[in-house]
């Protein structure tokens with residue numbers, strides 16, 4: 201009797217392997233699972249696996265019953281052992297996830313790196329490694345930012361007034377390539393940096409002799425770009441003998457909420473959405489953040505860029521503004537899209553699925569309209585795609601954010617403010633919808649003006665001011681840059 205099952209099992213196993221190989225080949229050739237064979241594979245796989253599993257189980261049971269009369273105890277022990285293994289596996293996965301989520305995608309995936317911990321493990325060991333500004337109440341700081349594709353510099357006073365600023369955008373360079381090209385970005389930073397610094401100083405009516413400190417972004421970001429700004433800032437700090445602060449780019453984004461609203465006290469909740477990052481953080485103090493949720497794959501900014509490219513919109517300075525503008529003309533319910541991670545009861549994000557979802561929907565629509573690709577769709581069709589995408593992307597944010605808010609409401613009575621920060625926070629639709637969400641829950645929302653959401657020099661200057669006020673500065677003769685620079689997680 202058993203040989204029949206064995207033959208059946210091996211036939212099924214053989215078919216499964218063959219179909220699996222075929223499927224892989226289809227995928228490799230860019231075909232989708234909708235291919236007939238692949239579909240047959242998908243429908244039959246669970247059935248065949250079940251039968252194989254059942255056979256294996258019955259064989260195991262029979263073996264046990266001949267070697268040990270107390271087969272039921274053995275099965276129980278077996279089950280317990282399996283449960284234990286499963287629990288251990290789940291714990292390992294959870295740990296992996298914890299480490300991974302602490303690191304922002306795009307630059308940080310799966311890598312260990314120097315963590316940002318300016319106050320030491322206890323958070324109160326701030327050191328003035330290169331001194332502090334002389335006049336503590338009213339000092340001015342030069343900030344430099346070159347972590348990605350914009351060269352920014354600004355002079356900011358310690359009470360939060362931006363005295364002068366300058367920004368050299370590289371959008372015209374990267375426009376041609378449909379994204380940021382690190383090598384070109386580095387060259388453009390080198391060419392623009394001194395001019396940008398000088399313009400910011402001139403606008404503030406000051407000179408390098410008269411600024412009280414220098415702050416520069418040292419990570420996370422594109423390493424070769426970070427190095428351009430950091431090297432120059434270190435040279436200047438040493439040459440002019442100024443206190444120096446190495447800035448964490450994401451902390452600087454978060455700090456902009458405190459520049460915008462000087463009453464914003466720690467702790468608060470922060471939603472950081474940008475080209476490389478998508479995180480919900482509890483912010484307890486300078487250098488003290490806990491990450492409640494992060495993206496499992498892409499950031500929202502990337503997703504906006506991909507959609508812009510799909511629709512043939514300009515992507516040079518980031519695809520977000522173009523998609524947002526076009527979405528205003530469209531119907532957000534026109535294209536059915538799936539909300540990501542509906543079944544996951546945590547605060548994490550996933551945008552890779554939505555990205556694919558949008559591309560498929562656009563291809564489908566192009567086929568219906570009888571045109572070659574999404575690029576040739578009518579303006580109205582493109583607007584509908586943009587609006588539908590933006591809507592679902594924001595619904596996903598709202599859902600994860602509400603979950604985080606519920607969590608925080610239970611755990612931390614002090615937190616009732618949301619800081620919306622990062623480049624994507626410049627999106628008007630997102631701002632107004634999250635504002636409604638916050639008001640409905642009795643929360644306050646703080647968001648910097650759009651101009652200060654995207655990367656610029658003032659963020660480095662203001663983040664330096666926050667550190668200097670705590671008596672913290674870094675050593676410019678010994679400053680690294682960090683492509684990956686996760687927050688330290690207690």
Ligand SMILES: *[C@@H]1O[C@H](CO)[C@@H](O)[C@H](O)[C@H]1NC(C)=O
Nearest residue numbers: 267268269270271273274277
């Ligand atoms: C049967 O299993 C029990 C409990 O697991 C064990 O103590 C016993 O030695 C086994 N007997 C044989 C014959 O293997």
Ligand SMILES: *[C@@H]1O[C@H](CO)[C@@H](O)[C@H](O)[C@H]1NC(C)=O
Nearest residue numbers: 319320321322323324484488
């Ligand atoms: C971070 O903030 C929490 C809550 O205020 C506090 O308990 C903890 O000690 C702080 N840790 C560090 C490293 O600053």
